Amino acid sequence: MSTLDDRPANPAIxxxxxxxxxxVAALIQSPVAIRLGALLILAIGLSxxxxxxxxxxxxxxxxxxxxxILVLSLNLxxxxxxxxxxxxxxxxALGAYGSAILTLPLAKKADxxxxxxxxxxSIHFDFYLGPFPLGFLLATxxxxxxxxxxxxxxGLVLMRLSGHFVAVATLGFLVIVRVILxxxxxxxxxxxxxxxxxxxxxxxxxxxxxxxxxxxxxxxxYSAYGRAMLAQREDALAxxxxxxxxxxxxxxxxxxxxxxxxxxxxxxxxxxxxxxxTVFYFDLTFRVITMLIVxxxxxxxxxxxxxxxxxxxxxxxxxxxxxxxxxxxxxITLAVIFIVIILxxxxxxxxxxxxxxxxxxxxxxxxxx
Amino acid sequence: xxxxxxLHVYYGSIRALNGISFQVNEGELVALIGSNGAxxxxxLKTISGLLRPRQGIVLYEDADITRTAPDRIVALGISHxxxxxxxxxxxxxxxxxxxxxxxxxxxADMAADMDWVLxxxxxxxxxxxxxxxxxxxxxxxxxxxxxALMSRPKLLLLDEPSLGLAPLVVEHIxxxxxxxxxxxxxxxLVEQNVHQALDAADRVYVIExxxxxxxxxxxxxxxxxxxxxxxxxx
Amino acid sequence: xxxxxxxxxxxxNALSIGSLYALMAVGLAMVFSILRLINFAHGDLMMVxxxxxxxxxxxxxxxxxxxVLIIIGTVIVGxxxxxxxxxxxxxxxxxxxxxxxxxxxxxxxxxxxxTTRFLGQPIQIAFPTPDVLNGVVAFGSxxxxxxxxxxxxxxxxxxxxLSFFVxxxxxxxxxxxxxxxxxxxxxxxxxxxxxIALAFAIGSGxxxxxxxxxxxxxxxxxxxxxxxxVLKAFIAAVIGGFGSxxxxxxxxxxxxxxxxxxxxxxxxxxxxxxxxVSPSTQALLQQWLxxxxxxxxxxxVFAALILMLLxxxxxxxxxxxREEMR
Ligand SMILES: Nc1ncnc2c1ncn2[C@@H]1O[C@H](COP(=O)(O)OP(=O)(O)OP(=O)(O)O)[C@@H](O)[C@H]1O
Ligand SMILES: [Mg+2]
Numbered sequence: 025m026s027t028l029d030d031r032p033a034n035p036a037i038x039x040x041x042x043x044x045x046x047x048v049a050a051l052i053q054s055p056v057a058i059r060l061g062a063l064l065i066l067a068i069g070l071s072x073x074x075x076x077x078x079x080x081x082x083x084x085x086x087x088x089x090x091x092x093i094l095v096l097s098l099n100l101x102x103x104x105x106x107x108x109x110x111x112x113x114x115x116x117a118l119g120a121y122g123s124a125i126l127t128l129p130l131a132k133k134a135d136x137x138x139x140x141x142x143x144x145x146s147i148h149f150d151f152y153l154g155p156f157p158l159g160f161l162l163a164t165x166x167x168x169x170x171x172x173x174x175x176x177x178x179g180l181v182l183m184r185l186s187g188h189f190v191a192v193a194t195l196g197f198l199v200i201v202r203v204i205l206x207x208x209x210x211x212x213x214x215x216x217x218x219x220x221x222x223x224x225x226x227x228x229x230x231x232x233x234x235x236x237x238x239x240x241x242x243x244x245x246y247s248a249y250g251r252a253m254l255a256q257r258e259d260a261l262a263x264x265x266x267x268x269x270x271x272x273x274x275x276x277x278x279x280x281x282x283x284x285x286x287x288x289x290x291x292x293x294x295x296x297x298x299x300x301x302t303v304f305y306f307d308l309t310f311r312v313i314t315m316l317i318v319x320x321x322x323x324x325x326x327x328x329x330x331x332x333x334x335x336x337x338x339x340x341x342x343x344x345x346x347x348x349x350x351x352x353x354x355x356i357t358l359a360v361i362f363i364v365i366i367l368x369x370x371x372x373x374x375x376x377x378x379x380x381x382x383x384x385x386x387x388x389x390x391x392x393x
Numbered sequence: 394x395x396x397x398x399x400l401h402v403y404y405g406s407i408r409a410l411n412g413i414s415f416q417v418n419e420g421e422l423v424a425l426i427g428s429n430g431a432x433x434x435x436x437l438k439t440i441s442g443l444l445r446p447r448q449g450i451v452l453y454e455d456a457d458i459t460r461t462a463p464d465r466i467v468a469l470g471i472s473h474x475x476x477x478x479x480x481x482x483x484x485x486x487x488x489x490x491x492x493x494x495x496x497x498x499x500x501a502d503m504a505a506d507m508d509w510v511l512x513x514x515x516x517x518x519x520x521x522x523x524x525x526x527x528x529x530x531x532x533x534x535x536x537x538x539x540x541a542l543m544s545r546p547k548l549l550l551l552d553e554p555s556l557g558l559a560p561l562v563v564e565h566i567x568x569x570x571x572x573x574x575x576x577x578x579x580x581x582l583v584e585q586n587v588h589q590a591l592d593a594a595d596r597v598y599v600i601e602x603x604x605x606x607x608x609x610x611x612x613x614x615x616x617x618x619x620x621x622x623x624x625x626x627x
Numbered sequence: 628x629x630x631x632x633x634x635x636x637x638x639x640n641a642l643s644i645g646s647l648y649a650l651m652a653v654g655l656a657m658v659f660s661i662l663r664l665i666n667f668a669h670g671d672l673m674m675v676x677x678x679x680x681x682x683x684x685x686x687x688x689x690x691x692x693x694x695v696l697i698i699i700g701t702v703i704v705g706x707x708x709x710x711x712x713x714x715x716x717x718x719x720x721x722x723x724x725x726x727x728x729x730x731x732x733x734x735x736x737x738x739x740x741x742t743t744r745f746l747g748q749p750i751q752i753a754f755p756t757p758d759v760l761n762g763v764v765a766f767g768s769x770x771x772x773x774x775x776x777x778x779x780x781x782x783x784x785x786x787x788x789l790s791f792f793v794x795x796x797x798x799x800x801x802x803x804x805x806x807x808x809x810x811x812x813x814x815x816x817x818x819x820x821x822x823i824a825l826a827f828a829i830g831s832g833x834x835x836x837x838x839x840x841x842x843x844x845x846x847x848x849x850x851x852x853x854x855x856x857v858l859k860a861f862i863a864a865v866i867g868g869f870g871s872x873x874x875x876x877x878x879x880x881x882x883x884x885x886x887x888x889x890x891x892x893x894x895x896x897x898x899x900x901x902x903x904v905s906p907s908t909q910a911l912l913q914q915w916l917x918x919x920x921x922x923x924x925x926x927x928v929f930a931a932l933i934l935m936l937l938x939x940x941x942x943x944x945x946x947x948x949r950e951e952m953r
């Protein structure tokens with residue numbers, strides 16, 4: 025089956041250890057407090073970045089957030105269920121185009137996409153609730169919901185395949201999406217650039233969704249469903265022998281993962297503001313997979329780590345490329361790193377372990393699990 | 394001819410052999426018996442180079458072959474007829490036999506070997522153009538042994554040649570094994586059919602959970618109470 | 628008459644495309660059958676060959692010499708790929724090997740990108756088609772593009788030689804044995820490293836031929852040109868029952884036919900000669916098979932792939948039984 029790792033999962037992850045110490049120490053060391061603290065630090069960091077007005081760094085951190093959503097989602101679909109999807113960027117593309125069409129103001133729409141069917145031409149999600157772009161939120165949810173529906177259909181088909189064949193069939197899905205985007209001129213402008221998208225996406229939007237994705241993926245991993253997913257990943261045959269009981273968890277993982285991938289697409293569309301179908305293809309797919317594998321299939325914190333490492337590395341390499349003019353060198357380096365990781369650390373940097381914040385705070389002397 | 398010393402073999406972290414030592418002299422028929430999972434097949438796979446031991450040594454004609462590649466080991470004159478026959482079901486009987494001699498050039502002596510193998514197993518002659526997968530279990534076993542002989546081995550490793558065969562066919566296979574011994578082949582035979590193995594062998598080793606626990610001539614072992622109870626079912 | 632003419636041209640077209648897919652699919656199938664590796668970088672070998680061809684032709688090498696050099700060069704790249712990337716991960720889980728092949732593809736693509744920059748060439752190069760491949764061949768009153776005929780003939784020659792090789796020679800026999808049971812093949816004394824290298828070498832050689840013909844057909848080349856063909860070749864291999872060489876050939880031709888039909892059908896209502904079908908049928912055709920569907924061809928092809936994987940994963944020749952493939 026499609027596991028990169030056949031060790032059993034670490035059962036000690038995420039359990040809440042009874043804390044024997046009292047008072048302030050207990051409060052500081054309680055997982056909830058630590059999580060809230062981490063969120064607070066993130067919020068302060070984002071505020072500072074926001075206020076600093078450094079556009080380059082803001083862009084980088086927005087990118088980081090978007091990729092984090094993509095990698096976490098792919099992790100949910102592939103890492104936990106063992107059903108490796110190479111087609112997720114197709115969901116991202118649908119999310120991007122879907123929400124971009126929805127948020128386009130009426131006037132621009134008539135001008136820009138004159139051949140839209142009437143029902144679509146008349147809806148527009150460019151409204152605000154006070155200063156809050158409610159329309160953007162709704163458009164994102166709507167687009168992602170539709171994509172989740174598509175994923176349900178796709179998933180029903182794919183879940184019946186296994187191993188190699190899933191990978192290839194999902195790649196087939198990616199190609200199908202691309203062909204449709206190129207040919208459905210009335211909706212997507214075909215191969216022409218789709219621009220004029222309102223730049224709604226900012227630091228706060230991206231990181232709100234990134235944290236939500238992180239939370240959902242984490243919760244799913246340690247839910248009963250998550251255990252079912254892992255169980256069937258460990259032993260697909262045994263799980264199949266039990267019957268179609270493996271379908272719901274796999275399908276749930278796939279659909280939820282497609283939903284968030286589409287959200288990432290929407291965020292991307294309203295960040296970059298102009299794009300074409302060529303963006304959503306193999307290079308991006310490979311980039312996301314690299315982050316996933318470097319972090320470790322099946323580890324939530326690994327996905328976060330992998331994303332950060334690869335974004336940083338890619339950015340550094342890109343600058344080096346600009347200096348040396350060796351365009352292509354950065355991709356080659358990343359691919360080599362990818363192969364080296366598969367060879368020497370086939371379970372990624374973290375394998376299936378997790379970095380648990382609470383454990384970092386724990387004082388010495390306590391046995392670590 | 395073959396000398397094995399202190400072999401430790403692992404599958405990942407699972408230990409299959411725990412310090413096995415024994416030897417096979419030229420012209421001997423040595424039987425290795427033991428219950429399921431004792432490590433018999435693992436021993437043969439290690440000798441033929443499919444598995445690398447973590448510790449220990451395999452000497453063949455005084456040369457260290459512990460880390461030699463399987464194809465080199467065949468060239469040195471060891472032929473391993475694996476458990477479950479493993480014939481190439483999509484290839485014809487003739488092609489299967491040809492592959493047994495894959496390291497040799499086509500020539501007159503190969504035709505002679507083919508004739509010799511077919512004289513040992515006349516039934517195969519009628520099946521030469523049939524694909525291996527269509528043969529009966531007994532015929533497949535004959536093909537597997539015949540194929541192993543095509544490389545002109547000096548030492549033949551046989552892994553459970555009687556597995557899943559009717560008594561009459563088992564009888565026939567063992568006749569062939571005796572015949573091969575008479576023709577001067579050295580044979581290391583792994584068997585669960587202890588009666589037959591004891592009847593045919595010169596010497597016997599008993600292997601249990603990765604270790605040799607008993608050794609002796611068939612007569613000695615036949616009267617060993619432990620063997621009687623565990624393997625002869627008396 | 629014109630319709631017959633049209634049909635013949637399309638048939639030749641289908642056969643020539645089919646032989647290209649067959650050449651590619653065979654390479655994929657050979658490697659898969661032995662190693663259970665889906666080598667996505669196989670398409671990039673085709674790309675490498677196309678570039679080598681372009682460079683050789685720019686350098687005005689004689690065509691025959693150029694072809695030999697292209698094949699040798701591509702085979703070397705294929706062998707390096709096996710030695711450096713695939714041999715170390717042999718035996719790793721399916722997904723790990725598949726992802727490795729994606730990474731290898733990335734390296735080849737970007738390596739070629741670097742090379743073209745280094746040589747001061749643009750990313751997209753117009754392919755310098757040799758004159759012998761231009762023009763048409765006339766069979767009586769029917770003419771077909773020479774390229775199509777050449778593709779078909781070369782493809783058939785390569786495939787017949789391959790079939791001779793795998794059925795009549797000892798290395799070919801060893802390869803089939805290794806594909807059936809790698810361990811048993813080792814016990815026969817087959818050097819599996821050599822057999823695997825041989826499979827890569829042959830696959831690369833066939834990919835080189837396909838790459839050259841494909842480049843001529845497309846008229847231009849770029850570092851990413853191998854991606855779609857390798858997916859198509861994969862479809863061809865799946866249609867034929869993955870891992871079987873004969874199946875890959877059949878699948879290649881079936882896919883070629885399917886593509887030509889899918890290209891020819893949309894808009895057929897517009898080009899049918901008057902009086903051929905009733906006006907109402909013609910209107911139906913125009914409504915349901917508009918020429919605007921042509922662009923969706925690949926979507927239909929890939930949908931067919933997915934259906935194939937679902938319902939006949941062992942190929943059109945194999946058993947309609949899913950369990951075996953798991
Ligand atoms: N591929 C493998 N992976 C992991 N463990 C294995 C593998 N092959 C064998 N083993 C284990 O090694 C031990 C020895 O196996 P081996 O096949 O040598 O036994 P055997 O004596 O030949 O048994 P049998 O009579 O059933 O053929 C067993 O415990 C078995 O479970
Ligand atoms: Mg055994």
